[in-house]
Amino acid sequence: MPVISRGFHGRRSESEHKLPPGQYETHDFPVLSAGPTPRVPVDTWRFKVRTESGTLHEWSWADFLALPTEKPRVDLHCVTKWSKFDTRWTGVSLDLLLADVETSAEYALVHSYGGYTTNLPLEDLLDGKAWIVHQFEGEELDPEHGGPARLLVPHLYLWKSAKWVRGIDMLVDDEPGFWESAGYHEYGDPWREQRYQGD
Numbered sequence: 708m709p710v711i712s713r714g715f716h717g718r719r720s721e722s723e724h725k726l727p728p729g730q731y732e733t734h735d736f737p738v739l740s741a742g743p744t745p746r747v748p749v750d751t752w753r754f755k756v757r758t759e760s761g762t763l764h765e766w767s768w769a770d771f772l773a774l775p776t777e778k779p780r781v782d783l784h785c786v787t788k789w790s791k792f793d794t795r796w797t798g799v800s801l802d803l804l805l806a807d808v809e810t811s812a813e814y815a816l817v818h819s820y821g822g823y824t825t826n827l828p829l830e831d832l833l834d835g836k837a838w839i840v841h842q843f844e845g846e847e848l849d850p851e852h853g854g855p856a857r858l859l860v861p862h863l864y865l866w867k868s869a870k871w872v873r874g875i876d877m878l879v880d881d882e883p884g885f886w887e888s889a890g891y892h893e894y895g896d897p898w899r900e901q902r903y904q905g906d
């Protein structure tokens with residue numbers, strides 16, 4: 708184990724402080740998709756929350772657009788080691804979307820159009836930590852980046868931010884999603900470098 712870190716010898720730049728261990732900064736916006744980009748017309752788009760008792764809460768695109776928005780400015784951290792600082796989004800907080808959802812479940816399984824899934828503790832979607840976003844840098848979200856709408860959970864590695872989101876199931880028992888079943892960490896905190904199972 709090295710006892711002297713590189714940062715010890717000089718002042719760290721502002722952006723180095725924002726970089727979790729093992730990450731580098733990029734100014735690009737890479738596209739990482741496990742399959743083809745689904746094209747989801749907004750007139751058939753639905754966002755559905757299902758509780759552990761089977762109660763369904765459903766939003767059409769018009770319902771979704773009628774909700775008050777927030778404009779999170781956040782840093783993104785991908786498990787493939789790029790980080791992108793100060794990205795600007797527009798969307799609806801999960802606090803608002805889940806406000807009337809009665810559940811005692813502790814886990815969420817997020818579903819996307821195209822079949823992708825990812826799991827996380829329900830509390831990681833609450834308290835101002837997660838949004839369903841439909842704009843990036845003031846423009847409609849590109850299909851490649853998850854348009855018409857994606858989940859944004861910036862405090863976890865970006866694979867948790869499901870693109871083309873279509874719903875969230877509340878689960879009493881945790882269930883791994885797509886990458887979590889393939890050996891990625893079940894939680895994925897970039898600051899603790901939780902890339903793979905056992906990290």
Ligand SMILES: Nc1nc2c(c(=O)[nH]1)N[C@H]1C(S)=C(S)[C@@H](COP(=O)(O)O)O[C@H]1N2
Pocket residue numbers: 736737738739740741742785786819820821823851852853865866867868869870871
């Ligand atoms: N539906 C869906 N969401 C997804 C993915 C995917 O393959 N399908 N890839 C994840 C991964 S691994 C990353 S790093 C980010 C990439 O988002 P971007 O393509 O907008 O950079 O989306 C995440 N969300």
Ligand SMILES: [Mo]
Pocket residue numbers: 739785786787865866
């Ligand atoms: Mo990723």
